[in-house]
Amino acid sequence: MLTIKKLKISKKWRLPSWKFCLPLIATILLLWAQAALGKTTSNDSDEQLKNLNTIWVLLAAFLVFFMNAGFGMLEAGFCRYKNAANILTKNLLVFSIATLAFWFFGFALMMGDSPIAAIVGLNGFFFHEGGFSNYNKYLINLEKHIPLKAAFLFQLVFAGTAATIVSGAVAERIKLKAFLWFSFFLVALSYPITGHWVWAPDGWLRQLGFVDxxxxxxxxxxxxxxxxxxxxxxGPRKYRREEDRKMVSRYKDDGTRVPILPHNLSMATLVVYHSNFDRWLQM
Known part of the structure; x- marks a missing residue:
């Protein structure tokens, strides 16, 4: 019995998830140990804590960034074969469009200084670093500040995720150019203004005690x-009717629905493992 138990334990530790997680855990522990043992002066300690906070924020940003891959697999797996390339292209390009929109306007509207700070930011367009005097306050009161560029990346990946959510809802129904323009304005205007209300130090919802x-x-x-x-x-997705080869709505006049079957459920199933691994690391 003892031999069987040892064998089971050894197999458990050989699972693929541990191979990915153990180096990450070891790196974090070593960095924290270095910060704990290296307190020669208060300035050195502050700098080390700042570096650790920066590493943690960047790690969280990278994990959120990989959500785009999960969205792409989910949508491509559940769509028809003829539209798979279009959907994968959308998910590949949406983050590039989100980066431009957030760099041009989004981060300034969200975290920039402003005379009407309760409503929207008005400084820092094109990521001019002089317009963000209070950007650290939105990071849930971290003990030590992080660099502005790390804060920008952290918010950028969330903005890109908001745009990617739209991609799944309009799959097989929207042209690529229209979706990219839609994503640009969402990340440049809608997302940052709402984010300013909630996460900016002087946002009106934050002042009322709203927490997100x-x-x-x-x-x-x-x-x-x-x-x-x-x-x-x-409107609903369309399909090509066999009788006259016309593209018509999947909902018939009598209310019945024509099934549109996915072409690759194995790809869609991979999202479950991808999401579980991603969420476990973010916990």
């Missing part, structure tokens, strides 16, 4: 409402 730690409102509600509006404007 993980983006349930700023990211998912904004992305979800934009997706709802897009799906409502575009």
């Amino acid at each position: 730690f993980a983006g349930s409102t700023v990211v998912h509600a904004v992305g979800g409402m934009a997706a709802l509006v897009g799906a409502w404007l575009l």
